[in-house]
Amino acid sequence: MYYTSPLAFYLGAPMENVLQQVNLRDQALAVLKYRLISGDLAPGEIYSAAALASELGVSNSPVREAMLTLVNEGLMETVKNRGFRVVPLRDEERRNIYELRKLIEVPSMAKLASMKDEVNAHREHFEQLAADIVKAAHEKNVVAFVEADRNFHIGLLSLLKNEQLTSIVENLRNQTRRYGLKVLSSQEGELVKSAEGHKLLLDAILSGDKKLVTKIMTEHLSPLAGDDLTEPGVTVAPEAPRKRA
Incomplete structure (x- = not known):
C-alpha cells in the first residue's frame, strides 16, 4: 500500500467530492502545512485559528485541531490569548535535524537496495512520481513538488x-x-537538479548498488547543511477548501 496524504485527494479530486474523501481537520492540516512550506504562513508570526477558519470557510474546531497537531510536530507553538506562532527554525536546530535525517534516511534507503524485487514490483508508480517531481520543479510549483x-x-x-x-x-x-x-529554489537550476536525482536514486536502488544509493541520498540532503539564504519566489499554497452549502 502506497503512502498518501490528504492533499493528494485535495489536488486530484473535484471540489464537490473532497469532503466525502477526507475530513475537515485533515484538509485544514494539509493546507496549513503547505502554506508553511510556501512561506504564506511566516516564521515568528502569530495566527488566529478563528481567522484562518473564516478564510477556509469552515468552523473553528477543525482548524484549531490542525494547528494543535502542528504544535505537536514542532512547527507551531501556542501563544496565550493570541493564537499560534510559526516556530522559526534556528540554524542549530536545522543542522541537528539534518544529522538525524542522515543517520536515519540514508541507511534506510540503502537497505532498499537489497530489496530490488519488491521495489521493482512498484517501479512504474515510483517512476511516475519521479517524473511528476521533475515537472513540478520546471514549473516552480512548490505544492506539487x-x-x-x-x-x-x-x-x-x-x-x-x-x-x-x-x-x-x-x-x-x-x-x-x-x-x-528555499535553498534549492534560490539557486538557478538546483531545484531541477534535485528533482532529477529521484530517478537516479530509484535506478540505484533497483540496481542493488548500496554505495551509490548512499551517495545520492547524502547529496540529496545536503541543502539542509548549508547557510541560510533569502526567500525564493515560489508558488503559494493551494486554494482553501470550501465548506459545501
Whole structure:
C-alpha cells in the first residue's frame, strides 16, 4: 500500500467530492502545512485559528485541531490569548535535524537496495512520481513538488514495513522541508537538479548498488547543511477548501 496524504485527494479530486474523501481537520492540516512550506504562513508570526477558519470557510474546531497537531510536530507553538506562532527554525536546530535525517534516511534507503524485487514490483508508480517531481520543479510549483517528493520518499520507505520509521522521517521532513526548498529554489537550476536525482536514486536502488544509493541520498540532503539564504519566489499554497452549502 502506497503512502498518501490528504492533499493528494485535495489536488486530484473535484471540489464537490473532497469532503466525502477526507475530513475537515485533515484538509485544514494539509493546507496549513503547505502554506508553511510556501512561506504564506511566516516564521515568528502569530495566527488566529478563528481567522484562518473564516478564510477556509469552515468552523473553528477543525482548524484549531490542525494547528494543535502542528504544535505537536514542532512547527507551531501556542501563544496565550493570541493564537499560534510559526516556530522559526534556528540554524542549530536545522543542522541537528539534518544529522538525524542522515543517520536515519540514508541507511534506510540503502537497505532498499537489497530489496530490488519488491521495489521493482512498484517501479512504474515510483517512476511516475519521479517524473511528476521533475515537472513540478520546471514549473516552480512548490505544492506539487512537495506532494510528489513526499510520496516518493515516504512511499519507498514504507516498503520497509516500519511505521515508526516512516513516522519519524516524515516529522523530520516536515520540520526542514521549507528550508530545503528555499535553498534549492534560490539557486538557478538546483531545484531541477534535485528533482532529477529521484530517478537516479530509484535506478540505484533497483540496481542493488548500496554505495551509490548512499551517495545520492547524502547529496540529496545536503541543502539542509548549508547557510541560510533569502526567500525564493515560489508558488503559494493551494486554494482553501470550501465548506459545501
